[in-house]
Amino acid sequence: MLTFELVTYRYAGAARPSLQDVSLVIGSGEVVGLVGASEAGKTTLCLVAAGLAPRTVRGTLKGRILIDGTDVAPLTIHELAGQVGIAFANPATQLSGVAGTVYEEVAFGPMNLGFSRSEVIDRTEAALGALKISDLAEREPALLSGGQQQLVAMSGLLALRPAHLVLDEPTAQLDPAGTRLVAEALARLALDGASILVAEQKTDLLASICDRVVALDAGRVALDGPAFEVLGDARLAELGVAAPASVRLRSLAGAAGPGPEALAHLDGALAMEATA
Numbered sequence: 001m002l003t004f005e006l007v008t009y010r011y012a013g014a015a016r017p018s019l020q021d022v023s024l025v026i027g028s029g030e031v032v033g034l035v036g037a038s039e040a041g042k043t044t045l046c047l048v049a050a051g052l053a054p055r056t057v058r059g060t061l062k063g064r065i066l067i068d069g070t071d072v073a074p075l076t077i078h079e080l081a082g083q084v085g086i087a088f089a090n091p092a093t094q095l096s097g098v099a100g101t102v103y104e105e106v107a108f109g110p111m112n113l114g115f116s117r118s119e120v121i122d123r124t125e126a127a128l129g130a131l132k133i134s135d136l137a138e139r140e141p142a143l144l145s146g147g148q149q150q151l152v153a154m155s156g157l158l159a160l161r162p163a164h165l166v167l168d169e170p171t172a173q174l175d176p177a178g179t180r181l182v183a184e185a186l187a188r189l190a191l192d193g194a195s196i197l198v199a200e201q202k203t204d205l206l207a208s209i210c211d212r213v214v215a216l217d218a219g220r221v222a223l224d225g226p227a228f229e230v231l232g233d234a235r236l237a238e239l240g241v242a243a244p245a246s247v248r249l250r251s252l253a254g255a256a257g258p259g260p261e262a263l264a265h266l267d268g269a270l271a272m273e274a275t276a
């Protein structure tokens, strides 16, 4: 469980806070989507949740962040890294820079955690397989495309099997196939009990994996509720967020006036498309 209690964050030198009185609970097994216009504070919330702000990005934090009920304030960045897995939009910054191959890169995390050799191998192969990048195992991470690097970084995260995850636009560089693999991997981690916070522009992805969605507006929580409610909320457009295709199509269909049966068909077709 990941808890934010009245979290306010002001970057050093900034005129006003980038997060204001944010309170959220992300339960075990829950995937919470984070949406909002550019500059709404999504990345800031991820940095604060991961403990990078204010530890490495300077600023002032008010309020509390708790992991499984324990205040994280006294923890070092390394202690926190063992508890919260993080992924950011630019995968190059996340790769270790020391691994010569993709295999070593993905194995790096579990090796550092001190797992046995066979456990490291199991976790590495499962994580590579989950994102269908086993064929990249012997490649050099630095020489991959942005999308491939994003899958490698996510694979490294999966190999850690974290109980708490904070992801800032983890599919920014991925095509629909890669996005779907990441979505499936996150859904599996949630089934295993992970608490997951995922900031994403791709609301179709959020519609397919989130229990709840939170919309930020100028650093404050503007909407917080079940994914289908928030993603179908008419205020989403005013908050600078594009609704998922299913919602946009339904409102188009609604204007043309088909019956409920046609809409049920449409939902079925979209669900098929989302999982195909």
Ligand SMILES: Nc1ncnc2c1ncn2[C@@H]1O[C@H](COP(=O)(O)OP(=O)(O)OP(=O)(O)O)[C@@H](O)[C@H]1O
Binding pocket: 011, 012, 014, 018, 036, 037, 038, 039, 040, 041, 042, 043, 044, 045, 057
């Ligand atoms: N290091 C920093 N120092 C000062 N202000 C910052 C810093 N980083 C971000 N901000 C400010 O904090 C606010 C929130 O930015 P943030 O990056 O969290 O938004 P975001 O919702 O992630 O936007 P985007 O969709 O563009 O990624 C913005 O007003 C931004 O200018």
Ligand SMILES: [Mg+2]
Binding pocket: 042, 043, 044, 168
């Ligand atoms: Mg951002």
